[in-house]
Ligand SMILES: Nc1ncnc2c1ncn2[C@@H]1O[C@H](COP(=O)(O)OP(=O)(O)OP(=O)(O)O)[C@@H](O)[C@H]1O
């Protein structure tokens with residue numbers, strides 16, 4: 001029943017195909033989910049991993065990057081998972097929060113504050129369990145995300161993750177941290193995190209991705225659904241070890257009058273892509289997307305976003321800042337789509353990059369696809385270096401060069417940082433940014 | 442401070458623009474003793490700002506001959522921040538706006554960096570705040586201005602006052618003021634001059650670049666120089682400024698040719 005493998009199949013593609021054949025019977029979900037996985041797998045067999053001739057992936061050639069794909073991680077013992085978690089280093093150690101722990105793609109309720117969240121009106125289930133109980137509706141995604149190859153791969157392989165549902169009118173008293181840790185043996189993961197914020201609920205979710213080793217391949221998907229009038233901040237901090245590969249997809253669907261802020265900080269990994277798909281599903285909603293990317297050495301970090309204004313009277317704001325040092329590469333691709341009947345759409349996208357070395361490389365592709373006539377949309381993209389006159393001014397006041405450069409990089413990022421507008425997140429992100437700047441040789 | 446040397450000794454200084462090699466300074470000689478105020482006047486484009494930038498260590502210019510001695514030692518090999526820590530201060534003709542850098546953060550970073558370079562302890566935040574508030578009040582700078590990013594949205598005159606605030610806080614020993622009076626209204630000129638005069642002391646010297654006699658009524662110089670086409674062509678006492686105000690530079694610029 002399998003399609004003939006393509007002649008030019010890579011080793012990584014063959015490994016993925018083989019992994020599916022081995023795992024398929026054990027993957028969670030009923031017949032509907034299995035059918036969906038099979039369809040996604042057939043599509044993968046037809047097209048393979050995304051590569052530079054696929055327009056959306058032209059700057060981030062995943063097929064070339066993945067020489068091989070390690071086996072998908074099995075579930076560890078609780079003690080083992082605890083040890084992996086302890087070795088990872090925490091971004092929010094000093095913050096009073098509810099913590100949920102995912103190790104190598106598997107959710108560990110025993111290590112998580114499930115009971116505490118239940119007391120606040122939040123239901124948390126392992127995604128495997130949720131999928132078995134509720135079926136393929138949990139895998140629904142915005143249309144703009146459906147054709148993406150990494151999204152397809154996540155659908156094929158997602159074995160666990162978590163399902164977090166915030167009841168209507170619930171205002172969380174503390175932030176929720178979802179920690180994704182990868183262990184010290186190279187493995188593949190494809191967890192799915194579903195966040196459903198009920199009508200008029202309010203929450204701050206901190207998602208951190210840490211750990212991993214050379215060869216780790218994570219293909220995570222976080223599906224955020226903001227209910228009517230919900231107020232949601234999801235701050236994603238991706239800071240894995242240097243040799244890892246991570247495709248981090250986030251989808252965000254906004255119901256009427258929802259306000260959501262999605263923040264993606266890409267600091268770690270050897271090769272990472274944050275792809276965010278935003279869909280407006282009800283009128284008078286607003287989405288703020290903020291991106292902070294810092295890369296050095298031979299890192300490659302891509303921030304790609306598609307914002308789909310499918311209904312009228314919605315607002316979106318995108319501010320993406322990238323700092324590129326050494327021979328690293330940054331990518332920004334941003335597309336705002338305004339559908340024919342989405343009148344009174346207000347969409348503003350801004351991306352700026354700061355190149356700290358001669359060899360630093362940045363690819364920028366902002367796009368507007370507007371099919372409605374009564375809209376306000378704009379985008380701006382710039383790329384530059386540290387301004388020598390500013391540097392001289394600071395140094396003339398006695399600030400040594402390195403410290404002066406640090407101040408100027410922070411100044412460059414400040415616009416995006418200030419827009420976060422949440423003290424806990426700002427402090428954690430600034431801490432990471434300063435660490436990054438101070439480890440510069 | 443070394444009592445045996447003048448504070449600043451500029452000897453036969455030749456300098457050109459690094460990028461295209463255009464010579465701007467063509468043999469400047471100038472000696473400033475501790476406690477003295479020297480004024481430098483001269484036509485537009487004669488090299489006054491260039492001289493101030495070279496003193497501060499800007500790398501857009503190359504010194505091709507001569508030397509700059511500060512307390513008897515050459516400055517030329519020192520970086521701008523090392524010069525600042527050693528007591529050099531340049532109040533810029535055109536102070537720069539730095540969006541994203543909070544004024545307070547900047548002031549504290551600068552002050553503590555200099556203290557650190559001199560082997561002194563960092564100032565505590567309350568002590569730092571006390572000093573800033575006191576000096577800002579003297580210069581009629583509001584706390585609201587200090588809450589903004591550095592110089593961002595400041596009027597021309599506010600920027601100049603902000604430069605003098607930095608100078609008062611950093612307590613340098615050699616203060617180079619490049620047209621600090623331009624853009625100031627009459628009252629602000631008085632405030633700024635009072636601020637400068639409050640800093641005058643036997644251990645602190647000033648090099649005041651200006652086009653107008655009016656500033657020198659407030660900050661009375663010991664010596665006045667005329668710089669023309671990269672050379673000092675005339676040196677006199679404060680009456681020279683009065684004479685220039687009346688007759689212009691015509692009598693002196695010819696001499697530089
Ligand atoms: N970085 C530079 N690049 C090109 N030309 C320069 C540069 N710096 C100075 N110059 C030129 O050198 C000359 C001297 O400039 P400078 O700014 O020192 O004059 P100034 O005496 O301060 O004039 P003003 O009274 O107008 O402020 C001018 O002709 C100026 O255009």
Ligand SMILES: [Mg+2]
Nearest residue numbers: 489490491534
């Ligand atoms: Mg000038």
